[in-house]
Amino acid sequence: MAIYDAQAEGEVAARAYLITAEQFVDILAQEMRREPGLHIDLTPVQENGWHTFGPGRYQTLGHLGIRDDFPMLTFTSADADDHPLTPPSEGYLRTMARGLHESHGWTSGQIGAYLARFPGAADAWSPESIQNLCLSQIGPTLTARSS
Numbered sequence: 391m392a393i394y395d396a397q398a399e400g401e402v403a404a405r406a407y408l409i410t411a412e413q414f415v416d417i418l419a420q421e422m423r424r425e426p427g428l429h430i431d432l433t434p435v436q437e438n439g440w441h442t443f444g445p446g447r448y449q450t451l452g453h454l455g456i457r458d459d460f461p462m463l464t465f466t467s468a469d470a471d472d473h474p475l476t477p478p479s480e481g482y483l484r485t486m487a488r489g490l491h492e493s494h495g496w497t498s499g500q501i502g503a504y505l506a507r508f509p510g511a512a513d514a515w516s517p518e519s520i521q522n523l524c525l526s527q528i529g530p531t532l533t534a535r536s537s
Contacts, residue, residue, distance in 0.1 A: 392478075392486075393447075393466055393467050394464055395466070396466070403490055403494055404464075405489050405492075406457065415428055415430050416428075421448040421465065422446065422447075422449055432451070435451040436463075446467075447467050448465045448466065448467065450465065451463060451464070452464045452466060475513075478511055483515070486501075486505060487524045491524075499517075502520035503517045506519075
């Protein structure tokens with residue numbers, strides 16, 4: 391699981407999807423391990439920037455701004471420090487690498503340098519090991535910037 395820490399310094403690469411409020415709440419319910427059909431009023435988060443529903447994972451909603459007249463919302467944990475850090479698996483790194491390449495056009499070297507700097511990954515993965523994983527598991531298309 392990856393936690394967005396709004397208190398951390400720096401920028402985070404992201405990928406956005408244009409979905410309805412109902413779809414967002416459905417995904418949120420799944421991540422919160424709640425029953426389908428959850429009803430959440432998104433007004434407080436859009437008005438205040440952040441709103442926490444509870445102490446569990448993914449129970450804090452964040453309003454990150456507006457893009458093309460659509461609100462950008464995310465969900466995370468209220469306290470990232472409450473979650474023990476574990477190294478990401480190869481499969482998880484491959485998924486993140488694909489997303490970074492597809493959405494930002496990053497090369498395997500850029501992806502390795504970026505992902506290896508985060509807590510959890512930094513103790514288990516070097517930039518070179520992530521770059522090699524990208525090359526061996528995803529393919530050489532990550533070596534050159536997409537057009």
